[in-house]
Amino acid sequence: MDRHEGFREFVLARQQALRQTAYLLVGDTHLAEDLLQSVLMKVAGHWHKLARGGNPEAYTRKALVNQYISWRRRSQPEVPSADPPEHGVSYDEAALDRIVLRRALAKLTRKQRAVIVLRFWEDLTEAQTAEALGCSIGNVKSQTHHALARLRTLAPELSADFQEVAK
Known part of the structure; x- marks a missing residue:
């Protein structure tokens, strides 16, 4: 058995939901992609154990949250953009x-x-x-x-x- 068998299918099936969770955690599309990518790299390294009876989704979600909480890459806190324009846009x-x-x-x-x-x-x-x-x-x-x-x-x-x- 290939040690990554099923990983691609897992990512394709759950990628959108995991990306949305990452976005809600970091509040930025690009940072969410970076966060998810770094977590999926770690999950790939443990896939052979997860595929043999672990819970890949729970493991990935936990890794995502843990990586977010301890992430040092963000050099500055998230700053919301200016107020939405009042004129011209409804x-x-x-x-x-x-x-x-x-x-x-x-x-x-x-x-x-x-x-x-x-x-x-x-x-x-x-x-x-x-x-x-x-x-x-x-x-x-x-x-x-x-x-x-x-x-x-x-x-x-x-x-x-x-x-x-x-x-």
Whole structure:
């Protein structure tokens, strides 16, 4: 058996979802590509073990989050772009909400952002999130609570949405 057998198929099947998770973590398309690429290189090195009974998706997601949290490549923090122009361009409510949310997410700590992405984008349970982050369920609950409180402060116009998420 080729030690990379099935890896290509895994990447083709899950690449889009993993790229979206990476983007939500770093907030930049190019950095997300770099992050995902570096993680997939590591996953390829362990593929023979994962293919024999591991959980490749969970392993890759955990590697993605761990690499993001410890990534030193980013020499400067993410800085949101200037406010959207008020004249000449019309935005719908959902687009404006996404802009506000993206800016608020950029101001969370890396662990808080990772918890929010895993819990509410990836739709992982608290236990799955704790496993992906290598921490306790209590830590996930605490980080989620603090992250949602911070998001409510940073984006009060989205508070009703955060209330629904917290339920």
